[in-house]
Amino acid sequence: MSSKAPVVEESRSSAVKSAKSFIAGGFGGVSAVLVGQPFDLTKTRLQTAGPGVYTGALDVVKKTLARDGIAGLYRGMVPPLLGVTPIFAMSFWLMRNPAQAYDTSKNLILAFTPQRTSQTLSTAELAAAGFLSAVPTTLITAPVERAKVVLQTQGQGKDAGERKYKGVTDVVRHLYREGGMRSIFRGTGATLARDGPGSAAYFAAYEVTKKALTPAGSSPSELNLGAIIVAGGSAGIAMWALAIPPDVLKSRLQSAPEGAYSGMLDCARKTIAQDGVRALWKGFGPAMARAFPANAATFRFGLTSMNSNEQSPAEATKPPKKKTNTRPRATRSPSASEIARNLKSFETWSTHQCCEQVSYSDIPPDIKVDVDEIFDISGRLPIAWADKTSKEYARLSRFSTPTFLKFISDAYNTQPALFSDKVGDLLPESPGLYAEASIVLSAWQRLCWMRKSKEKWSEADYVANVYNVFRSPAIKESTQRVHCTISLPQPLLRANMGTVATRILNTKTAVPDCVILIPAVAIRPLSLSAKSPFKVLKGHPTVVASGNTSKGSSFRYQGTPCATLPDTPGFEFASSFWEDKKPVHQLLEDAYRQNRMSTASALRHLNSLSIKAPVFGLVWSSGIVRAHIDWCKSGEDTMPAILSAPYPGESTSGDDMFREWQLDQPGDILAVYFLIRNLDRWTNDGFHTRVVEGVKDLVDKVVNKGERYTPWKRVGELLPPPLTNKENIIISAGSALDSSLSTPPRNRPRKRRARLS
Secondary structure, eight states: OTTTHHHHHHHHHHHHHHHHHHHHHHHHHHHHHHHHHHHHHHHHHHHHSOTTSOSSHHHHHHHHHHHHOGGGGGTTOHHHHHHHHHHHHHHHHHHHOHHHHSHHHHHHHHHHOTTOSOOSOOHHHHHHHHHHHHHHHHHHHHHHHHHHHHHHHTTSGGGTTOOOOSSHHHHHHHHHHHHHHHHHTTTHHHHHHHHHHHHHHHHHHHHHHHHHHSOTTOOGGGOOHHHHHHHHHHHHHHHHHHHHHHHHHHHHHHHSOTTSOSSHHHHHHHHHHHHOGGGGGTTHHHHHHHHHHHHHHHHHHHHHHHOTTSOOHHHHHSOOOOOOSOOOOOOOOOOHHHHHHSHHHHHHHHHHTTEEEOOGGGSOHHHHHHHHHHHOOOSOEEGGGGOTTSHHHHHHHHHSOHHHHHHHHHHHHHOGGGEETTHHHHOTTGGGHHHHHHHHHHHHHHHHHHHHSOOOOOHHHHIIIIIHHHHHHHOSSSEEEESOOEEOBOOSOOTTOOHHHHHHHTOOEEOOSEEEEOOGGGGGGGTSSTTSHHHHHHHOHHHHHTOOTTTTOSHHHHTOSBSSOOSSSSOOOEEEEEEEEOSOTTHHHHHHHHHHHHHHHHHHHHHHTTOOOOEEEEEEETTEEEEEEEEEEOOSSSOOEEEEEEOOTTOSSOTTSOOOEETTSHHHHHHHHHHHHHHHHHHHTHHHHHHHHHHHHHHIIIIISOOOOOOOBOOSOOOOOOSSOGGGOOOOHHHHHOTTSOOOOOOOOOOOOOOOO
16 A cells, blocks of 8 residues: 555646646746737738838838737737647646657657667757647647738738727637638648748757757756746747748738638749749748747746746745744755766766776776676587587477577577587586576567567566566576665765765665565574674674664664665675666666666675675666676775776777677577576675675674774765855764764853842
């Protein structure tokens, strides 16, 4: 029941945000109409008036004011308010849900580019998506524009001063009597010819401008309101620079009497013949003058309304409330996933945690032995399975399928090192290899089917249909936990830690998609008995003094990398972390950074217990797998540093490049399966041995040599540096290490009682 509560709350929050965004779009649409209507009326009258009626845009304004007053500049405003406002509202709602906004357009684009390596749309593809998005909105825009143009053009030229229509309802009624729905929707083709290319230019210019205004290392989503306004205004200018010629034809088609033009091409031919090519650019000045302020107003008032944290004008006029003793709400710290997605935030986090990416050649020799054992996947399958002349192949072909035989043959052609004629001597469990290979085959077949289909697959789809099909059976001895919350470590460097860094470093947990741990039964001797290392350390005075049970920093909390304590008091040790990401190649880097946050926690945990062992990471995305090796480098007089090296395989391009296993290749998916099998064995063998040796060494250091135990887990709240003199910014190491310690009581001045005379 409790697991469903966050989902319900998240759904309610999403619904509230969507409603706010829809209302915000309404405000944005109203703002755009109010600001842009005078410019739009001037543009339309210039485009539709006959030769000599107006000398220019200022002449239109002057004659309109003289004839109708200020209200004349807003003639024809009701149709846009009725039609454009819901369009803007829908646009802002889709801004809150970008996956829904471009979903259809993306699918169409991706369908025509099946060989692409990234699902991130380029600027040209965003422009194409913008063009496609204008198609459905034309059904609303065309009749709205028709009614607006008719209202804006009445009373000019020969009919000066005459008001034929009383309002938008009268216009629609008259148009329907005149020619039915065909008359109401006149100019639909011209509207699409304007809005299609115009929307393409709008989206492209908007994205390019946002990228240009985004500082290095930041995300466009972090831009302030001023930058968004500039991007929106620039996008409006780009749109109208391209949309003016079809807009002229649309205005003339929609304002002309019945039968004046047979269509848009006929209108273009007659317009050029009568007024020249320059006529197609009539109204360019007012349109460009309208573009920036109207679009800026859209984003200014729309985004302001969408921002629930901003004070409303009504609240600003209220008298200030009386001060209360309630504390202000703290700014939320970003999640580990958000830190990993923002390169600048991750750089801040990793710098203060002393994390560094290095090369594979930097792995120390004592750890390299274990690394070589993990990545040695040679000689795991019988070579006879790929030899059509062998007796074993003949027996295999009797009960196996042609698909299995081809799968093995393709694997041999690309990964011959996987095969050996001495498999029986190397692997005692070789009789079960056929069943294991069949499991991998089923995962491979599913992935190939997903690749051939044109459907859009999520991260969860790849996990359920492919990854877990073969990686879960590969874990036979270790403990595998899914979405296990991991505690992040205390920052090691406190110098130059400003407000932004404090907010980032206050993040306490990460949630990897999979964690591999030593089984509890294998480490019971370290925890259960009264003389076990866990009980000895837990009761030692110096260890007790290093933490606080009520604050979650006692040794029981420090004994596990997990945020949730085990049911039975004792140790927990993690050897590997896996991160699954959405099927976008670029997110492999985000997944690597997020995985490093989890491995850093495990290594700080191991280092605090005097355990010297590597931790392995696997990153999965869209059928691609990468691996990295992380370890802790520490000395007696230096603070620990967490180093991470990508696994390059046998690549000759450099040992800082990732070796990528393509799971749609039979040889690669088998290699990953046997890699996981190696991790499983090592966790219960080599890693377990290092854990036991390290814990016993820590007991000797604390009990016999008098050394101090150093907690590692992130507890309490970090405070930003006080706004004081420079010489007072550095705080003591003791108070920085454990923010859960209470501050000393203040000395209160004593009040002397007056003596009675």
